[in-house]
Amino acid sequence: MNKILAFSGVAAWALMAACSQPTQVNTDDQDPDLKVINADSLGKHIEVLSSDDFMGRKPFTAGETKTIEYLQAQFKQIGLEPGNGDSYYQDVPLTEITTKGADSMMVESPKGKFALKGFDDYAIWTQRTEPKVSLDKDELVFAGFGIVAPELGWNDYAGIDVKGKVVLVMVNDPDFGTQDSSLFKGRTMTYYGRWTYKFEEAARQGAKGCLIIHNTAAASYAFNVVQNNWNSARLNLATSDYQCAVVGWVTAPATQKLFEAAGLDTALMQKAKQKGFKPVPMGLKLTTSVQVKVKKDMSHNVIAKITGSKRPNEYIIYSAHWDHLGVGTPDATGDSIYNGAVDNASGTAGLLELARAFKNMKEKPERTIVFLAVTSEEQGLLGAAWYAAHPVYPAAQTVANINMDCLNVYGKSKDLIVVGQGQSELEDILKEEAEKAGRYLTAETHPEAGSYFRSDHFNFAKAGIPALYVENGIDLVDGGKSEGEKFSKEYNEKHYHQPSDEYDPEHWKMDGAIEDLKLFFKVGKHLSQSDKWPAWKSGSEFKAIRDKQQHH
Ligand SMILES: [Zn+2]
Numbered sequence: 001m002n003k004i005l006a007f008s009g010v011a012a013w014a015l016m017a018a019c020s021q022p023t024q025v026n027t028d029d030q031d032p033d034l035k036v037i038n039a040d041s042l043g044k045h046i047e048v049l050s051s052d053d054f055m056g057r058k059p060f061t062a063g064e065t066k067t068i069e070y071l072q073a074q075f076k077q078i079g080l081e082p083g084n085g086d087s088y089y090q091d092v093p094l095t096e097i098t099t100k101g102a103d104s105m106m107v108e109s110p111k112g113k114f115a116l117k118g119f120d121d122y123a124i125w126t127q128r129t130e131p132k133v134s135l136d137k138d139e140l141v142f143a144g145f146g147i148v149a150p151e152l153g154w155n156d157y158a159g160i161d162v163k164g165k166v167v168l169v170m171v172n173d174p175d176f177g178t179q180d181s182s183l184f185k186g187r188t189m190t191y192y193g194r195w196t197y198k199f200e201e202a203a204r205q206g207a208k209g210c211l212i213i214h215n216t217a218a219a220s221y222a223f224n225v226v227q228n229n230w231n232s233a234r235l236n237l238a239t240s241d242y243q244c245a246v247v248g249w250v251t252a253p254a255t256q257k258l259f260e261a262a263g264l265d266t267a268l269m270q271k272a273k274q275k276g277f278k279p280v281p282m283g284l285k286l287t288t289s290v291q292v293k294v295k296k297d298m299s300h301n302v303i304a305k306i307t308g309s310k311r312p313n314e315y316i317i318y319s320a321h322w323d324h325l326g327v328g329t330p331d332a333t334g335d336s337i338y339n340g341a342v343d344n345a346s347g348t349a350g351l352l353e354l355a356r357a358f359k360n361m362k363e364k365p366e367r368t369i370v371f372l373a374v375t376s377e378e379q380g381l382l383g384a385a386w387y388a389a390h391p392v393y394p395a396a397q398t399v400a401n402i403n404m405d406c407l408n409v410y411g412k413s414k415d416l417i418v419v420g421q422g423q424s425e426l427e428d429i430l431k432e433e434a435e436k437a438g439r440y441l442t443a444e445t446h447p448e449a450g451s452y453f454r455s456d457h458f459n460f461a462k463a464g465i466p467a468l469y470v471e472n473g474i475d476l477v478d479g480g481k482s483e484g485e486k487f488s489k490e491y492n493e494k495h496y497h498q499p500s501d502e503y504d505p506e507h508w509k510m511d512g513a514i515e516d517l518k519l520f521f522k523v524g525k526h527l528s529q530s531d532k533w534p535a536w537k538s539g540s541e542f543k544a545i546r547d548k549q550q551h552h
Pocket of ligand 1: 321344377405
């Protein structure tokens with residue numbers, strides 16, 4: 001998952017909730033269907049999926065084969081029906097692009113030439129499939145945040161033609177770090193702030209290259225996460241749309257060097273936060289190249305279902321991505337297997353536990369419950385993007401999506417964090433069920449991280465399907481917020497996208513994940529036994545899509 005687990009700082013809302021905290025209630029007594037969900041079974045699945053044997057579950061590898069066969073076998077064992085006709089698989093054609101960048105990038109300036117060093121100063125790659133892409137003395141233009149938002153009267157490409165040029169842009173939204181939410185959404189990152197949007201918009205503008213200025217706070221992850229893209233293999237959905245030749249990130253110190261060489265003041269980056277900012281040619285020319293190797297192959301979403309007893313043509317989709325980073329750059333201990341135990345063997349195991357619970361329900365669900373383990377989330381939410389573009393079940397007949405990514409392994413929490421708070425009525429159902437269990441919901445502690453765009457539910461949302469995505473709570477029953485923040489900070493700094501994200505039964509407490517799964521089950525059961533169609537709330541950027549779909 002492209003996600004940073006929530007930590008540090010508490011929303012005012014949580015403070016209010018904190019003083020009127022309900023006490024935890026054992027919900028099993030309220031609903032015997034919950035009894036099925038158990039820690040041993042969940043732990044067993046995580047142990048298997050995140051074992052070295054599964055080699056970090058990278059698509060196209062033996063790790064993929066082991067993973068999808070395990071999931072199919074488990075779905076069959078639980079007694080689920082195949083979810084795609086008579087198959088438990090949905091083919092996802094992908095292109096694997098392996099890039100090898102030249103060691104350096106030459107920068108020509110009026111003050112002379114200098115070189116930036118690949119991996120240290122920048123990390124670039126391409127989504128193109130020709131054998132080599134290059135920059136040849138191509139002009140660099142500083143284009144602010146690289147945003148074109150007509151509905152906000154904002155255009156960072158106004159009055160300049162960047163065709164054949166390289167654009168240098170800033171990550172996040174112009175109001176990042178300000179309290180001003182008059183234009184964008186203040187602390188909450190909009191899709192315009194997301195790195196994928198920056199590349200998509202630069203391509204729409206016909207730019208030859210797009211370099212994003214890295215800033216740990218604004219990106220909400222350190223440059224070493226970006227460095228994973230240097231000289232590595234990346235998967236893409238095959239597309240015929242125009243793509244920039246070169247995309248990537250440049251460090252803040254290297255950016256400083258570029259501005260100095262251009263004789264420009266970095267205060268320009270402050271100016272870019274103002275409406276009416278105009279893009280600035282920097283008078284610099286960039287030269288470098290990237291060798292490209294392409295492999296077309298088929299990855300797989302794994303899909304199973306329980307057909308509804310009364311409204312079989314109405315669907316509730318639970319999703320979780322089964323993939324992770326595979327075998328890569330060894331860490332300091334020499335370990336090169338990125339096991340992805342929390343990210344996302346935990347969510348995938350959760351999918352199996354929920355499937356078992358729905359299959360063992362006393363009363364069959366009236367609507368159809370679908371369990372979808374998607375591929376290639378780490379590569380850009382690709383499996384979910386393919387499903388959304390090639391839905392097995394029509395979006396208009398899909399009631400909701402509930403996505404799981406990184407379950408809580410640090411012990412029961414009193415709270416749960418709703419990502420994209422205020423987006424849909426699904427969170428109202430979750431709130432109701434949470435309060436029955438003596439728990440409370442809080443808003444994201446880091447809305448600037450744009451977590452709503454960083455996991456698979458985003459592709460369901462883009463298809464108009466109300467999508468619920470929850471981050472782990474931090475207000476732990478044992479130790480409160482300080483303990484919760486400590487654990488999530490440790491995960492982010494030490495284990496996130498690192499080989500050390502491994503199954504750790506000695507230190508993990510599964511009861512946290514179990515309590516959250518029971519709530520996800522309750523939301524789905526609630527929807528499966530009702531004829532309600534939860535809607536997007538007004539102000540949601542996804543409501544218009546659904547309104548066009550719905551005829552209920
Ligand atoms: Zn993940």
